Amino acid sequence: MARPPKLALPLREGVAASALACPPGPWPLVLDYLAERLPLVTRADWAERLRRGDVLDDQGHALAPEALYQPHRRLYYWRWLADEPEIPFEAQILHLDEHLLVADKPHFLPVTPKGRYVRETLLTRLRRATGLADLSPIHRLDRETAGLTLFSVQPGSRDAYQRLFRDRAVEKVYEAVAGWREDLSLPLSLATRLEEHPVDFMQMRTVDGEPNAFTHIALIERLGPTLARYELRPHSGVKHQLRAQMDSLGLPLRGDRIYPVLQPVEETPDFSRPLQLLAREIGFVDPLSGATRRFRTGLRLADIA
Template identity: 40%
Template sequence: MPNLAPNDPAPHSTSAIAAQPSYIVLPRDSELVGKSYLTVLAFLVDHFKQIDAKVWLQRINDGKVHWQNGELINADTAYQATARVYYYREVQAETKVPFNELILHQDDDTIIVYKPHFLPVTPGGNYVNECLVHRLRIATQIDTVAPAHRLDKDTAGVMLMTTNPHTRHAYHQLFLDDNIRKDYQAIAKVTPEILTQLANNTGKLPLSWTVKNRIVAGKPSFTMQVVEGEANSHSEISLVAVNNGVGLFELSPITGKTHQLRVHMQSLGMPILHDRFYPTLQPKGPDNFDKPLQLLAKRLRFRDPISGIEQDVECQGLDLLAIS
């Protein structure tokens, strides 16, 4: 994969404040279900229960909470239904991801970029500035960079980003209308049955599967599971190479459910190498930068809805020999 050299020889954590603000729309009275708030501060304290009231008061006193027009909010500012309140997320320790993104294509409306493993696309959890969007805004000096689709933090590969708010909807529509093709690669241990078939020539590469099943949220809710019922997910998966019991797979998600390819590989009895969610959820802990999830969004193909140009962009594939 491209550009995987660490940009920091000693990954570390530091306290961080988001460079870009988040916002929340203050609910209407009818949406509050028996609650009411006199001040913005009272709403923030009640809504974000995981954040201590003293923290919100300190943020307000430090000028880190404001209206959409930039006017600061103080501890006594009255609640205004439907107004946007902007604030800056903070974490005590933000992990630095020691791998670089790489811009593969850029025009007036889009950036097509390689996202490395471990780097989230947008802020979340323990990450406020260590995300693809923030890195690209710094690198390009374009503060309107936004993702056109999702890619898991643990997954690397090609992503489409938009830069022009006036044309952004056209790129979102590509995904809604299934007018974009995404091709992935994965590495997983091959089942003994398949290895036997290949060894005695009763099976021949490539071996292919059409996987259709029903995927719903599991327990905990950030994981997914297969249940009985009408299929809502569809992937085409092929085993194209094997070395020392480990296989290289090509995958095409026809639908776009959360963790779909990871769940579908598990359902075939071949969970993706270094997957911390499937088949067994691993204890929460720091990322192991030496063992990235072996799942890569290798190629993206679509007709640009603005320019009409056929885009076909890919990155370097997974290295089966390096794993084996």
Template identity: 30%
Template structure:
């Protein structure tokens, strides 16, 4: 059964709308309409399908131009720019706000921001070489936007968020999961200025590699780590606990780290954090003023030229929403030098020195030169035309068409996807022995709460704080479930190596009075590197 097309805005958890990972923008389209479509066709329900964290490129139909899966997110992109100065008018008003607990699991609605309690929302376990997160309940929060004032809350959520059918939001309002200023409100409540909206959801995070985050250097001012590929730096979209900042906090007690720079999720290598605001500002200034020399290694298709190649092509962001760039005369000044230092079969190991720090700079310049990174899921793809963007040739299509094509294939940057349209008949991983094959259609006249009033179908999530090791295998006693959570009914395929690794590594950083270096990754060590060229 074809699911209806729906649109939505992206959302991040860290306050940087420009750093949204592509795969965090789209997720399972069928989830949007399970309540309205399930139960309408018995034959479809009886045919199980395989659902995956990542699309299986070998089975994808290149002629399929249906809309991509949509991510279940609860906030629009604008939440990334919430003004911090919005506060209650006085302390008395603040204290009078009722911070009530939700009935069954004791969750409290939170003001936007970060606090220590969020480290304890859930814990990790290792399985099949992956770091996984036990599903947990999370409260998305946002202040009312000016354009929402005097509109009914249900109308706003249906129009602005569109991550779920209207019946879901109506049911959440009835259950007290979707609140205003910590209070349960009716669906015809009209939003006022500075209202705090909160919505409790059941979160399932995407697995990442189980490789440890190695500390390269640490003192009272700075922490330098070697980030494995597949782990985002900070919370965004589908990733929260499976991020560098959360893992360092929960397993190494390295909290309140200041992000100095970022690496793409699939890029591995050097990552610097400030432990003090002063140190973070100092290093940020060095990077901004181009006093930091950065060296990356990558593995590209074909035999790269013998001589040093300098690329000065300007780079423009085609779409911030899906995080795609290309060479363009209207872009920003950009410069990268490249030098072949080794070979692996038909591929070349290339040393990259970016003199500027544009989004996806190395990847875009290599694509333009005709030597894309061998396993780059975005810039080494025919969606950029028969030449894959070499020389700026994207096949004669417009930027708008390019974006639409990228969305259609939902393949770039390991976009999350499904191999089927139907809900899988599967058991929830818990001791409850509850099988949720299909979900009963919602009776909008009598909506059921998303979180039941008893603990018969929801149990407390395990928490993990400082210095605690992840579980070595899945423990059914530590998981949570929600009978109205679509993802609880999905049987995911674990991501494979091609979903976790891109052949790009931040190798050396050198600034004013400091220098750090990591070991080379395995994919760059299967060759004899000519160090005399370095």
């Protein structure tokens, strides 16, 4: 049996509705299915959401806690976390047209909802500020990294912009603050192979083999006897590429809690020690208009981290 088409539901505080397919199964009530299928939310919480009208059927009708389970349909709900940590920094919209939004992401703010964060994400904040329900990231920055982030405004042109990143047709320039080595000759072009660590899955490690991560590294300025500011130009997009490659040179970025040693997750982040990595500039030929486009961040890294 074919399911009905997905509903276009309004944002709630910038959060888009999530759709959940209902397979055949033994659940007497919708509540039973939700509690088993999404156990990170307690059964009592799901019951409260149903009482509030926060779970809809595929006709857009609110379901009550006693609603019977029916297979071959969709349920809709809005993600919400009661104990979501607050990120006390604001994003700035630098550019907005009918196809593209460019924003400055502050340190510590995730780009998309995941884990402990739903409303305290760049995507949710931008959707709330603009009302653009179809807003979607074209690329990603780590939560700890600040700077330029691009979003697609409408689905019809999204793939054209995402293809720029897949085809490495985007010029990306970062700044970083890290240690200083007198014996390191700069500028240099670094080509290494990075793979996920077999134990500490959050980390990438340098291994033998054909390079898959390419970065040009140049000195911007010395910041005293032990620190320096660097310009990093990645020509590929491997996970944690800049952080892992700088660490491989013995120059882990200031404020990095993943390299060289993975630190435990903080219940309350230390906002006074941000990762000293900034997506400073981004340039490309617009796939729709053919015009050359270049954006520059309005943020700066601290001289001393």
